[in-house]
Amino acid sequence: MDTGFRIHPEQASTAAPQVDALYFFLLGVSIFFTVLIAGLIVYFAIRFRQSAKTTRRPMEGNMALEITWIVVPLVIVTMIFFWSMSMYYDMSRIPEDALEIHVVAKQWMWKFQHPLGRREIDTLHVPAGRAVKLTMISQDVIHSFFVPAFRVKQDVLPGRYSRTWFEATEPGEYHLFCAEYCGTSHSQMIGRVVVMPQAEYQTWLAGGPKPDEPQAAGEALFARLRCGGCHGDGREAPKRGPLLAGVFERRVPLQSGTTVTADEDYLRQSILRPDARLVAGFEPMMPSYQGQLGEEEMNDLIAYLKSLGHAAVPAGANQP
Amino acid sequence: MSIVEELPAVPSPAPVEVPEPNYLNAGYTLRSWLLTTDHKRIGILYLISITFFFFVGGAAATLFRLELMTPGADLVESETYNKLFTMHGVLMIFFFLIPSIPAVLGNFLIPMMIGARDLAFPKLNLISWYLLVIGGLFTTWVMLVGGVDTGWTFYTPYSSTYSNTYVMVTAIGIFITGFSSILTGLNFIVTIHTMRAPGMTWFRLPLFVWSSYATSLINVLGTPVLAAALLLIALERGLGIGIFDPALGGDPILFQHLFWFYSHPAVYIMVLPAMGVESELVAHFTRNRVFGYKFVAMASLAIALLGFLVWGHHMFVSGQSYFAGVVFSALSYMIAIPSAIKVFNWTTTMYGGTIRWDTPLLYAMGFIGLFTLGGLTGLFLAAPSLDIHMHDTYFVVAHFHYIMVGGTVMAYLGGIHFWWPKMFGRMYPESWARFSAILIFVGFNLTFFPQFILGYTGMPRRYHIYAEEFQVLNVMSSAGASILGVGYLFPMCYLFWSLKYGKPAGPNPWNATGLEWQTPSPPPTENFPITPIVDEAPYAYHHKELTH
Numbered sequence: 107m108d109t110g111f112r113i114h115p116e117q118a119s120t121a122a123p124q125v126d127a128l129y130f131f132l133l134g135v136s137i138f139f140t141v142l143i144a145g146l147i148v149y150f151a152i153r154f155r156q157s158a159k160t161t162r163r164p165m166e167g168n169m170a171l172e173i174t175w176i177v178v179p180l181v182i183v184t185m186i187f188f189w190s191m192s193m194y195y196d197m198s199r200i201p202e203d204a205l206e207i208h209v210v211a212k213q214w215m216w217k218f219q220h221p222l223g224r225r226e227i228d229t230l231h232v233p234a235g236r237a238v239k240l241t242m243i244s245q246d247v248i249h250s251f252f253v254p255a256f257r258v259k260q261d262v263l264p265g266r267y268s269r270t271w272f273e274a275t276e277p278g279e280y281h282l283f284c285a286e287y288c289g290t291s292h293s294q295m296i297g298r299v300v301v302m303p304q305a306e307y308q309t310w311l312a313g314g315p316k317p318d319e320p321q322a323a324g325e326a327l328f329a330r331l332r333c334g335g336c337h338g339d340g341r342e343a344p345k346r347g348p349l350l351a352g353v354f355e356r357r358v359p360l361q362s363g364t365t366v367t368a369d370e371d372y373l374r375q376s377i378l379r380p381d382a383r384l385v386a387g388f389e390p391m392m393p394s395y396q397g398q399l400g401e402e403e404m405n406d407l408i409a410y411l412k413s414l415g416h417a418a419v420p421a422g423a424n425q426p
Numbered sequence: 427m428s429i430v431e432e433l434p435a436v437p438s439p440a441p442v443e444v445p446e447p448n449y450l451n452a453g454y455t456l457r458s459w460l461l462t463t464d465h466k467r468i469g470i471l472y473l474i475s476i477t478f479f480f481f482v483g484g485a486a487a488t489l490f491r492l493e494l495m496t497p498g499a500d501l502v503e504s505e506t507y508n509k510l511f512t513m514h515g516v517l518m519i520f521f522f523l524i525p526s527i528p529a530v531l532g533n534f535l536i537p538m539m540i541g542a543r544d545l546a547f548p549k550l551n552l553i554s555w556y557l558l559v560i561g562g563l564f565t566t567w568v569m570l571v572g573g574v575d576t577g578w579t580f581y582t583p584y585s586s587t588y589s590n591t592y593v594m595v596t597a598i599g600i601f602i603t604g605f606s607s608i609l610t611g612l613n614f615i616v617t618i619h620t621m622r623a624p625g626m627t628w629f630r631l632p633l634f635v636w637s638s639y640a641t642s643l644i645n646v647l648g649t650p651v652l653a654a655a656l657l658l659i660a661l662e663r664g665l666g667i668g669i670f671d672p673a674l675g676g677d678p679i680l681f682q683h684l685f686w687f688y689s690h691p692a693v694y695i696m697v698l699p700a701m702g703v704e705s706e707l708v709a710h711f712t713r714n715r716v717f718g719y720k721f722v723a724m725a726s727l728a729i730a731l732l733g734f735l736v737w738g739h740h741m742f743v744s745g746q747s748y749f750a751g752v753v754f755s756a757l758s759y760m761i762a763i764p765s766a767i768k769v770f771n772w773t774t775t776m777y778g779g780t781i782r783w784d785t786p787l788l789y790a791m792g793f794i795g796l797f798t799l800g801g802l803t804g805l806f807l808a809a810p811s812l813d814i815h816m817h818d819t820y821f822v823v824a825h826f827h828y829i830m831v832g833g834t835v836m837a838y839l840g841g842i843h844f845w846w847p848k849m850f851g852r853m854y855p856e857s858w859a860r861f862s863a864i865l866i867f868v869g870f871n872l873t874f875f876p877q878f879i880l881g882y883t884g885m886p887r888r889y890h891i892y893a894e895e896f897q898v899l900n901v902m903s904s905a906g907a908s909i910l911g912v913g914y915l916f917p918m919c920y921l922f923w924s925l926k927y928g929k930p931a932g933p934n935p936w937n938a939t940g941l942e943w944q945t946p947s948p949p950p951t952e953n954f955p956i957t958p959i960v961d962e963a964p965y966a967y968h969h970k971e972l973t974h
Contacts, residue, residue, distance in 0.1 A: 109894045110895060111895060111897075112895055113879045113883060114883060115882065125811060125812060125815055128811065128812055129806065129812060132802075132805055136799070136802040136803065140795070140798055140802065143773055143795065144794075144798070146773050147773055147794055147795070150776035150781070151776065151781050151791060154776065154779050155781050155782075155783060156780050156781060156783075162780060164714045164777065164778035164779055164968070165774070165777065166715050167719070167721075168717075171770075171774065172718050172721050172767070172771075175766060176763060179762060179763055179766040183762050184759070187759050187809070190755065190809035190810065190812065191755070194751065194752070194811040195748075197810075197814065198751075246583075246588060247581075247583055248581060248584065250818060252818070252884075257815040259743050259814050259815060259818070260745075261743050261745055263678060263679070263745055264583060264671075264678065265672025265677075281884060283884070283889075285818040286581070286818060287508075287581065287584070287818075287887075287888045288584060289575070289588060290504050290505050290575070292504075293504065293889035379675070
């Protein structure tokens, strides 16, 4: 992390040079128009000062001029808009093969959970040259994940997963800031992102203390909370609750007559507030687990549900 | 011995001047001020109140700029720091900028500019002032004694559930003050519609009246939404009704939608009146008709309308959909067009004029430059792909200070200097005034320009403790703030001084057109002895020069 004086942030992601290109273009536009306007007003103020001997032939209006300064800015902003949009489209689409890291934010720390279960606080290790997808949730207020060197920022909300991605290019250490004001120690909710070559990252991932892998931890939770009592053990058709095998990203018909894709947000909501979007054909009998699961445990539980695979649903399994 | 005894030299009594009756000498008691329904007196009451709020808000800024001289925490603790920037934002926005030009200059000038004796509802006008003062003093007291640390944006669920500071009472203060904006807006709209003098057609209205009209529309339509949002926070905080906190089944983003639905148009509540003042200053000090009058007038209405459709550009990284990002970005770029129209028209107005380098012109020129830069940096933030990086950094802080301080405060001060002789019948010392205008311009740029760079290099806003590499630019900014602070103190002093010692101004010291200059200074209570009849467009300088 270079802590010397600088007027431009480091470029350490695939997005950074693209963002900077538009930034410099806009800087050019801004300098051009500021100098033009400032130059003109100073020039007019001097040339037409009261004491000056000059011809004063004021104009009261001129349609050609008005149209010019409507059309020229319109062309420029349209250009900026389309340039920005083509980039924004790429920035919004998370690559399919991205490495997924779970982020839990709370006043005032960042918790990270890597694929094989390695966890860390306020420091995030990532491989260079590979897209990294962050699935983030806050345990309290709104935070915002911001790495200036990557030109990436995404608010982290309570009660809802938000996602972003980046591909780091340069190994090194970079600032991680919370960018959304979150209370007393907001400015101390900082950390660092350590970008490592891929092989080194793999070694790092395998090292350290060995907590359970997320889905193993999730399976233990599943047992402890006795989810299987109603949902079965995931292999045979359950008695009272919907079958969970292959539930992730399945289209689920709801009591209300609509359908929903069972993504992470839906699964999370169905655990915390089961009656909010009840599966068609089931009684609202599941208790709420609100307050019994931290966000990290929730991540484990969902990881377990995902691991139940996309097994073929036995015919009629979803019917009571 | 002479017959005629020499009389002792008695100084002959000075001829007793019977001053013309005017709104200032109509009564000297406190009661005559506190129960007045004269729009001019109410304007002066606003002037005094918002100046108070400005200096309290400024003092908070002075403290945190001092703190930011070093990366660590040395002057205050984080809790205090957070309360300071909240106090600065809340006081400056709700109690200074929003009422500044509309309530002071608008109150004083709109009836005179349209040839009316007062506003349509004089008592309502007095109530509006009381609402601002009650809300403002209450909020100031709460923030000085207890403090609130949510930032002026009150984002949920921090404000509704987690903050341990005085959020409810602050919200009540702002809630009360909101009604001041709504009622003033209503008053202006009705006045402009119904009380124009004979011959004062819509396109003969001075541009200040047009932009006040546009502002009033936003005040009436937008402020209730803010009031509703604050009320909902109070409901959640006080009664635990789940609206914004997901733990209670609410949605925190809903608050941001409600908040910005008001607070983005609020930016135009702050800057549209400044644009109106700017049009007046440019016209009067270049002795030219405003170039493209109808375009400038219609641009105000376009800004007021479009201003309601761009709030989503505050939420590009909050989790709104990609599609919403595209739409809000496009609409935000649209609003650049009417702003550009205005800047180009003001610039061209100067062409071929007879330009007097008086203090108001210096402020007017400063306004054009700073507003242009403020507007252009908005183009960066309207692009989601750039805003992802720049959102919630110092770049945003610099951008909106260029608009609100570089724009609105410059125009406000320019307007105060232009109409001061009308308000009080006295001139201020011109060289002090010019010096202060330049000092403010320099101090402003030194304070806020480094913050653009600071933001792009990645310093988040609302950071009490920051990374070392940001220090140089922060020191520059703090140095600028000290110059700016001194710059603001000067006008306070010499304007106050001029009340007693200033040269009498006479009815029209600038030899300006406009109905407000066709009546004595200070004006009589009824503004015009006989109702004026208007038979020409505003800024008719060429006509005037010909006849003289």
